[in-house]
Amino acid sequence: MRELVRRYGVTLSGIILALVGFWLLALVVLPNLSLLNVSFRPYLPVDQLGGPDDHYTLRNYVTFVSGDPAYYFLGIPISIHVNIFLLTILYSSVVTLVSLAISYPLAYYLAKVVRASNAPTLFALLLIPLWVSEILRSFAWFIVLAYQGPLNAMLGMVGIGPIRWISGFNGVIIGLVYTYILFMLFPIYNAITSLDSNQIEAARDLGASVVRTHRRVIMPHAKPGIASGCVMVFMLSAGSIIVPTVLASPGSRWFTQIIQQWFFEGQDWNTGSAYAFLLLVLCTVFVSVMMRVMNVRLVDIAK
Amino acid sequence: MSEDVELAQVSMDFGQFRAVNQVNVTIKAGEFFSFLGPSGCGKTTILRMVSGFIDPTEGVVRIGGSDMRGIGANQRPTALIFQNLALFPLMPVWENIAFGLEVRGVDKAKRRAKADELLRLVDLPGAADKKISQLSGGQKQRVAIARALAVEPKVMLLDEPLSALDLKLRQHMRAELRAIQKRTGVTFIYITHDQGEALAMSDRVGVMSQGVLQQVGTPNEIYNAPRNGFVASFVGENNIFTGTVTGGEGNYARFETAFGTFLTRLGPGVDRNSIVKLYVRPEHSTLQSSAPQGKNSLPVEVSEVAFEGNFINIHCRDDQGKIHQVQVQNDPSNPPPQPGARLYLVFPAEHAVLLSDSAQVQGHA
Amino acid sequence: MNNNNAGRLILQIYMGIFLVFMLAPLIVMGGAAVNDSRFPSVYPWKGLTERWFIDLWNDPRMWTSIRNTIFVAASVVALSVPIGTAGAILLNSLQAKARSFVYGVMVAPILTPGAVIGISTLLFWNMLGRPIGAQDSLPFIAGLHLSVLGQVSFIAAYVMLLVLARLQSFDPGLEEAALDLGASHAQVMRRVLLPHLYPAIGAGALIAFFQSVENFNITLFTRGNSDTLTVYVGSKVRTGITPTINALALCLIVLTVIGAIAYEISRRRAAARERAEAREQAKAEAAELQAAGA
Numbered sequence: 038m039r040e041l042v043r044r045y046g047v048t049l050s051g052i053i054l055a056l057v058g059f060w061l062l063a064l065v066v067l068p069n070l071s072l073l074n075v076s077f078r079p080y081l082p083v084d085q086l087g088g089p090d091d092h093y094t095l096r097n098y099v100t101f102v103s104g105d106p107a108y109y110f111l112g113i114p115i116s117i118h119v120n121i122f123l124l125t126i127l128y129s130s131v132v133t134l135v136s137l138a139i140s141y142p143l144a145y146y147l148a149k150v151v152r153a154s155n156a157p158t159l160f161a162l163l164l165i166p167l168w169v170s171e172i173l174r175s176f177a178w179f180i181v182l183a184y185q186g187p188l189n190a191m192l193g194m195v196g197i198g199p200i201r202w203i204s205g206f207n208g209v210i211i212g213l214v215y216t217y218i219l220f221m222l223f224p225i226y227n228a229i230t231s232l233d234s235n236q237i238e239a240a241r242d243l244g245a246s247v248v249r250t251h252r253r254v255i256m257p258h259a260k261p262g263i264a265s266g267c268v269m270v271f272m273l274s275a276g277s278i279i280v281p282t283v284l285a286s287p288g289s290r291w292f293t294q295i296i297q298q299w300f301f302e303g304q305d306w307n308t309g310s311a312y313a314f315l316l317l318v319l320c321t322v323f324v325s326v327m328m329r330v331m332n333v334r335l336v337d338i339a340k
Numbered sequence: 341m342s343e344d345v346e347l348a349q350v351s352m353d354f355g356q357f358r359a360v361n362q363v364n365v366t367i368k369a370g371e372f373f374s375f376l377g378p379s380g381c382g383k384t385t386i387l388r389m390v391s392g393f394i395d396p397t398e399g400v401v402r403i404g405g406s407d408m409r410g411i412g413a414n415q416r417p418t419a420l421i422f423q424n425l426a427l428f429p430l431m432p433v434w435e436n437i438a439f440g441l442e443v444r445g446v447d448k449a450k451r452r453a454k455a456d457e458l459l460r461l462v463d464l465p466g467a468a469d470k471k472i473s474q475l476s477g478g479q480k481q482r483v484a485i486a487r488a489l490a491v492e493p494k495v496m497l498l499d500e501p502l503s504a505l506d507l508k509l510r511q512h513m514r515a516e517l518r519a520i521q522k523r524t525g526v527t528f529i530y531i532t533h534d535q536g537e538a539l540a541m542s543d544r545v546g547v548m549s550q551g552v553l554q555q556v557g558t559p560n561e562i563y564n565a566p567r568n569g570f571v572a573s574f575v576g577e578n579n580i581f582t583g584t585v586t587g588g589e590g591n592y593a594r595f596e597t598a599f600g601t602f603l604t605r606l607g608p609g610v611d612r613n614s615i616v617k618l619y620v621r622p623e624h625s626t627l628q629s630s631a632p633q634g635k636n637s638l639p640v641e642v643s644e645v646a647f648e649g650n651f652i653n654i655h656c657r658d659d660q661g662k663i664h665q666v667q668v669q670n671d672p673s674n675p676p677p678q679p680g681a682r683l684y685l686v687f688p689a690e691h692a693v694l695l696s697d698s699a700q701v702q703g704h705a
Numbered sequence: 706m707n708n709n710n711a712g713r714l715i716l717q718i719y720m721g722i723f724l725v726f727m728l729a730p731l732i733v734m735g736g737a738a739v740n741d742s743r744f745p746s747v748y749p750w751k752g753l754t755e756r757w758f759i760d761l762w763n764d765p766r767m768w769t770s771i772r773n774t775i776f777v778a779a780s781v782v783a784l785s786v787p788i789g790t791a792g793a794i795l796l797n798s799l800q801a802k803a804r805s806f807v808y809g810v811m812v813a814p815i816l817t818p819g820a821v822i823g824i825s826t827l828l829f830w831n832m833l834g835r836p837i838g839a840q841d842s843l844p845f846i847a848g849l850h851l852s853v854l855g856q857v858s859f860i861a862a863y864v865m866l867l868v869l870a871r872l873q874s875f876d877p878g879l880e881e882a883a884l885d886l887g888a889s890h891a892q893v894m895r896r897v898l899l900p901h902l903y904p905a906i907g908a909g910a911l912i913a914f915f916q917s918v919e920n921f922n923i924t925l926f927t928r929g930n931s932d933t934l935t936v937y938v939g940s941k942v943r944t945g946i947t948p949t950i951n952a953l954a955l956c957l958i959v960l961t962v963i964g965a966i967a968y969e970i971s972r973r974r975a976a977a978r979e980r981a982e983a984r985e986q987a988k989a990e991a992a993e994l995q996a997a998g999a
Contacts (some may be wrong), residue, residue, distance in 0.1 A: 040799075040800075041794075041795060041796040041798040041799075042882060044798060044877070044888030045890050045893075045894065046889070046891075048890070049889070049890050049891065049894060052791070053791040053794055053795050054795070055793050056787055056788050056791040057788070057792050059788070060788045060792065060811075060857070060858070061807075061810055061811065063829075063854075064812060064814075064826075064854055064855075064857060064858035064861075065759075065811075065813065065858050066810070066827055068825035068826050068829035068858075069821075070824075071825060071828045071832050072821070072824060072828055072829075072932055073826040074828075074832075075828050075832070080783075084822070098866065098870050113994065127932040131777060131935075142719060143719065143720060146716040146717070146718075146719070146720055147720075148711055148713075150716050151729055157969060157972065158969075159720070159724075161965045161966075161968070162724055162727075162965075163727065164727070164965055165728070165731070165958070165961050165962060165965055166727045166728065168915060168919075168961045168965070169919075169954075169957060169958055169961050170918065170919030170935060171917070171919055171921060171922075171958070172894050172938050172939060173731075173734070173938070173954045173957060174730070174731075174920055176732050176734065176938065176942060176950065176954065177730035177731055177733065177734040177954070179734055179942070180730070180737055180951075181729075181732055181733055188741060197856050215726075215727075215730070219727075222863075229824045231747050237721065248863055249714070252916060264738060268816060269816075272816055272817075272818055273818075276818025276819060276820050276821070276922065277820065277845055277922075278819075278921065278922050278925065279921055279939055279942075282939075282942070282943065283942050283952070288817075291819055293818075293922075297820075297925075298822075300824070300926065306827075309824065310824055310825075310828060313820060313821050313824045314821075314823075316818055316820065316821055317817065317818065317821045320816065320817065320818055320821075324816055379720065391885055392885075393881060412707070412886045412888075413881070413885050413886040414887050414888055414889065415887075418885070419885060419886065420881075420882070420885045422878050422881070424876070424878060425875065426878040426879050426881065426882035428883075429898075429901075430900045430901065437894070439883065439886055440887050442885035442896075443883075443886065443887050443889070443892045444887060445892075471982065473982045473983075473985075473986055474810070474982060474985040474986050475986065475989055475991040476986070476987060476989040476990040476992070477990065477993070478993050479989065479993065487886070488886075491886055491887060508994075556918065598888075630726060647732060656824060661737075688804040701767070703873070
């Protein structure tokens with residue numbers, strides 16, 4: 038703090054602190070605390086607010102785990118909402134792994150293999166789908182996968198009968214991968230570019246196979262990028278609203294759609310916020326686990 | 341008009357580390373004063389205290405008689421030339437130079453005129469609209485000086501400005517800086533670790549070691565009359581002998597060493613009871629084939645003859661294996677001895693000085 | 706080496722396939738905008754038409770959405786650029802533990818699901834209004850202003866990251882030099898620090914704008930009754946799709962492509978300029994060495 042005042046004087050430092058304070062308090066910390074707070078309060082009609090029933094309660098969270106145990110997880114009966122939550126986690130993880138598998142070779146190619154003159158053009162091409170908004174990306178895929186859509190038309194031309202792509206969670210998975218894969222590609226690319234190419238050549242020179250070179254030289258260096266990419270893709274997938282809405286078949290719902298239900302159809306902000314808080318916890322846990330497993334700190338997130 | 345700079349019992353602590361220790365010196369108005377010393381001796385810290393980026397932990401910095409405590413860097417009548425010059429990369433040359441005037445509200449035409457005038461002063465006419473990235477090292481130097489002079493400071497502070505330049509360029513710039521200082525009459529405070537630079541450019545030099553000011557004097561005094569072993573060693577070369585004082589009268593003392601007893605002179609602040617070493621400069625030593633009567637001498641064997649251009653350094657080894665140097669002018673008609681020759685190292689008493697080691701706290705300047 | 710070339714070829718093919726995978730759906734979507742078929746598709750192809758664009762032009766809700774989206778985006782830029790820049794400057798003057806902690810709090814919104822940000826923003830401002838009984842009036846109810854605030858919470862972090870990166874290449878000695886020459890702190894900021902940061906601030910403003918335009922999750926929960934482009938598209942998807950959406954999509958894609966080309970051109974120009982400057986400096990150095998030796 039003293040350093041700040043020394044460099045910029047009292048007035049400017051005051052302005053800087055005020056701006057940052059407003060940001061971190063009013064826009065980040067306090068809203069999340071409100072979320073936590075509301076999640077522990079019951080859903081009451083307006084006139085009963087502040088009255089005898091308005092006390093802290095676990096009721097909203099109980100709603101999450103209760104209800105007809107129509108599903109089983111490892112032999113334990115679970116409610117429908119818990120089931121959806123677990124499925125969301127499962128499929129988001131699948132999306133993350135698929136994105137990672139697809140992106141890694143591409144990131145490596147862009148960072149180390151491609152000719153320097155071609156790189157910017159490739160980049161520009163890749164940036165176009167990124168700048169076109171997420172909504173449009175989801176929607177585009179919806180058109181492609183439609184039962185009467187072009188993909189089936191193309192396959193029909195080679196005699197493969199029309200496939201119902203959007204069944205179960207398949208459409209959602211493909212849609213999520215398409216929509217968010219660039220968030221995996223660019224962090225890994227950034228990480229690999231910072232690796233000195235001489236190291237790769239040295240490894241090859243010493244006789245290491247391609248696989249070993251990647252495993253022992255390139256991947257460790259790319260770890261922060263991989264961690265960053267996984268965190269972003271998982272978070273975006275688990276929290277995605279539009280892709281599951283557009284691409285899921287009626288029987289398969291996403292956790293965010295449940296939250297939407299509570300807020301808009303049920304007008305129950307309290308239970309809704311409890312569920313939202315669960316989503317937040319999920320993402321936080323994922324970030325922590327990823328940081329621990331990959332041995333990276335929070336300073337890995339960069340665009 | 342330039343002004344005095346007074347450092348009165350100034351000390352600077354960084355946590356537990358005392359970077360500057362009780363420095364006491366008054367730099368006179370219009371003087372070219374250098375602080376000379378190895379890295380870490382505290383000279384940069386002194387410069388930052390005078391320019392106002394840090395305030396001393398103890399003591400007072402006065403400029404022109406006024407106490408500078410609490411007065412920030414942007415309010416002091418000083419201008420600092422940074423070691424890496426710190427020219428503003430996004431402004432053209434003339435805007436760099438005129439920056440000090442711009443922040444004082446001078447109008448554009450006057451600023452431009454002043455920049456042109458200063459560019460002529462530092463011998464860079466026509467460079468006004470160039471970008472900093474187009475300039476060479478020496479040119480950037482001169483722009484930095486012009487920028488500092490534009491605010492007409494009472495005191496110019498220079499932080500090892502020539503260290504990044506090539507040798508020839510450095511020598512050229514030394515003369516230029518001195519000329520500019522004489523022309524403008526501004527007080528210059530210059531810090532460097534290069535003794536040649538300090539001796540060549542300065543009116544007076546302050547030698548520093550480990551935060552303590554060891555000696556202040558003219559270059560002549562620093563070189564020919566060093567006050568202690570540190571100053572004698574840092575500036576110029578020495579042949580050093582250890583031993584004990586055994587007697588003598590007046591200013592002279594008998595100094596007993598492993599090679600015999602020498603007649604030596606007592607250095608400043610030293611008496612017959614101090615712990616001292618004997619310092620003899622190579623240019624005051626000669627090599628002779630036999631030990632002359634009544635003069636200090638010791639037997640040595642020539643180990644190496646180093647031809648350095650206009651003089652020759654002869655390295656010779658004494659009976660205990662220690663190397664001494666003798667310096668002679670390069671005279672082709674009088675060739676130096678060959679390696680292996682067994683001769684006597686001879687030196688006169690008045691150039692054999694007894695000195696104590698460096699001062700731990702400054703005595704007086 | 707043969708191995709190397711084979712590997713390179715495989716990767717090139719892979720990249721080609723990936724590019725097709727990425728761009729084909731967009732082309733399909735654009736194609737459906739001009740196909741005379743009620744359901745958006747390119748097969749069966751029923752002939753070129755511009756009627757979807759006309760329908761789009763005549764849709765008042767679309768125009769309201771565009772207006773609202775631009776309003777929100779402009780507000781987001783106006784807020785997140787100063788906040789993000791201030792954040793970067795503050796962070797840069799912190800050390801070790803304090804720095805990591807503040808950095809963590811600043812970056813957290815990027816890692817938070819948009820739905821959570823939207824909901825928490827809505828709840829917080831609603832709660833603020835309660836003690837004064839104003840929870841049903843501005844600014845405590847849902848509306849575009851809350852969308853702005855919710856989006857700023859994470860977009861400011863992006864701006865902060867960009868500015869912070871740019872700050873690393875700034876020599877703090879320049880600030881000291883300016884102060885030493887007599888500048889006030891405000892002058893130092895205006896004439897020395899900010900000019901250095903302008904590229905990052907510009908990039909940040911651009912990123913902020915586009916991130917805001919394309920945001921859906923936060924906007925969905927905070928907008929109240931107002932429409933923005935993304936919400937408009939999203940609602941259409943649920944209700945009844947006609948290729949007017951594709952027409953809109955095609956317009957946006959074309960704009961994006963133009964933007965990408967413009968970016969590429971400016972990048973090449975800047976690179977050429979830098980090369981020219983370096984050449985000049987080398988010449989000046991050589992000339993100087995000659996002069997000093999002579």
